[in-house]
Amino acid sequence: MVGPVTAIDEGAALCAPFLRRLPADGLSIVVVSGAGAQSTVGTTDTVAARLDQLQFELGEGPTPDVLLLGQPVLTPDLRAADVRNGWPLFGEAAVAVGADGMFSFPMLVGVLTVGVVSMYSGTVQQPWTAAALQTAAGLTAAAVIPALELAARSAAQHERDPRARTAELRREVHQASGMLTVQLDCSIEESLSLLRAYAFAHARPIDAVARDIVGRTLDLGAEDE
Amino acid sequence: MPDQSREAKLSRAFVALADTLVTDYDLVELMQTLVETCADVLDVTAAGLLLKDASDDLHVLASTTEDARFVEVVQLGVESGPCWDCAATGRAVSVPDIEATGDRWPEFRDAALQRGLRAVHATPLRLRETVIGTVNLFNMRTGALNASDAAAAQALSDVATIGILSERATRQHELVGAQLQRALDSRVVIEQAKGVLAQSLGLSVDDAFGVLRSFARARNRGLRDVAAALVERRLDASAILEGAPSVSAPRRTDPRE
Numbered sequence: 365m366v367g368p369v370t371a372i373d374e375g376a377a378l379c380a381p382f383l384r385r386l387p388a389d390g391l392s393i394v395v396v397s398g399a400g401a402q403s404t405v406g407t408t409d410t411v412a413a414r415l416d417q418l419q420f421e422l423g424e425g426p427t428p429d430v431l432l433l434g435q436p437v438l439t440p441d442l443r444a445a446d447v448r449n450g451w452p453l454f455g456e457a458a459v460a461v462g463a464d465g466m467f468s469f470p471m472l473v474g475v476l477t478v479g480v481v482s483m484y485s486g487t488v489q490q491p492w493t494a495a496a497l498q499t500a501a502g503l504t505a506a507a508v509i510p511a512l513e514l515a516a517r518s519a520a521q522h523e524r525d526p527r528a529r530t531a532e533l534r535r536e537v538h539q540a541s542g543m544l545t546v547q548l549d550c551s552i553e554e555s556l557s558l559l560r561a562y563a564f565a566h567a568r569p570i571d572a573v574a575r576d577i578v579g580r581t582l583d584l585g586a587e588d589e
Numbered sequence: 590m591p592d593q594s595r596e597a598k599l600s601r602a603f604v605a606l607a608d609t610l611v612t613d614y615d616l617v618e619l620m621q622t623l624v625e626t627c628a629d630v631l632d633v634t635a636a637g638l639l640l641k642d643a644s645d646d647l648h649v650l651a652s653t654t655e656d657a658r659f660v661e662v663v664q665l666g667v668e669s670g671p672c673w674d675c676a677a678t679g680r681a682v683s684v685p686d687i688e689a690t691g692d693r694w695p696e697f698r699d700a701a702l703q704r705g706l707r708a709v710h711a712t713p714l715r716l717r718e719t720v721i722g723t724v725n726l727f728n729m730r731t732g733a734l735n736a737s738d739a740a741a742a743q744a745l746s747d748v749a750t751i752g753i754l755s756e757r758a759t760r761q762h763e764l765v766g767a768q769l770q771r772a773l774d775s776r777v778v779i780e781q782a783k784g785v786l787a788q789s790l791g792l793s794v795d796d797a798f799g800v801l802r803s804f805a806r807a808r809n810r811g812l813r814d815v816a817a818a819l820v821e822r823r824l825d826a827s828a829i830l831e832g833a834p835s836v837s838a839p840r841r842t843d844p845r846e
Contacts, residue, residue: 396773401776401777403773522798535780539787542781543788578794
């Protein structure tokens, strides 16, 4: 059982250089597959974890944009008008959990974008200097293969390590989605959308909603819309 | 003056070759640029390029004339000839007069002379110990390639070698990346299938996984395949349960005997 312990430390170790060398207060590292499956391999703190969760819930924010564009997405001020237009739900939610600016970089392998390093700051910042952007891109490039290996290794485990400090693959969300396909007689994609909508409408983290469904203390099929 | 224009052409050729290496370049285009540059700038009639594939087999990847291509194909067919030797040894092979080679490479000799080619200079595409192919310069006149052309051919080949190797490394990287990503897809569909089974059969998700795994093992099918079939409803959850007794039946009979 040495593996999982190492994996936990490795996630933190991958995040550490970004905090040391860049004007960020925290970050998350997310690996994403071509089919859209994603695994959070590192988060530095609860704000970073919540930002990661919100983007997964809402399907909007810098991470989906970076994945789409394959380019950095830099928002030194999350309260700016164009942020509200681009991310009507995420922009406000991010500020509410304590982020004022975000700086997100693609993890590239050749032409593939395999993940995103997303940093936040708790204060509105000046745009980063060219040197800082270059440092961020270099640190991101160095993190790519270790992050991919870490994600693949944790995905190979049949059960989530209870000591894991990150959301990892959000296994309960996928288990709950599978349950909903049977309860509501719908596709897996519809199930996930429903789960996301429910979490947002009830202002509850999607992981908590999923845990309740899996634990059978919440039955969306029995709820009146 | 002619020398100056040659130097200028050569400089432009290096820039063009380097340009093709910058972003999203096409390997075939790079190799075509290389042979055309050689034929254009150096004192030769035609140029061709042989490249090794992943299993070390040589292929004709580019040539400036059909004659050069033919002579290269003949060498690959009989696995002999100066270009073949160059690829095998990683050393340049210079043949100033093909007619005077006797019976060293008979098929190559006949093919070259038939197409009017009288001399060849084969340059390796090489990085340290690794030989990935050759650049072959043909002439309709006999005579060795002059020293400065031979040096230029080697320099152009070195630039191309780096381009080819870096493209291969990138592709290898992408392959590894995609393989690692696939692990996530497998796990997600397995978790979804646990949910489908748990809900259909009234099990906990942990027990659902046990049932899923027994079913996949008993049928000698991959966990991911079975999981995907369940999630996409190509396989009914009840079929998994019906399958269960047949899995445990032989075990149950054992103690009685």
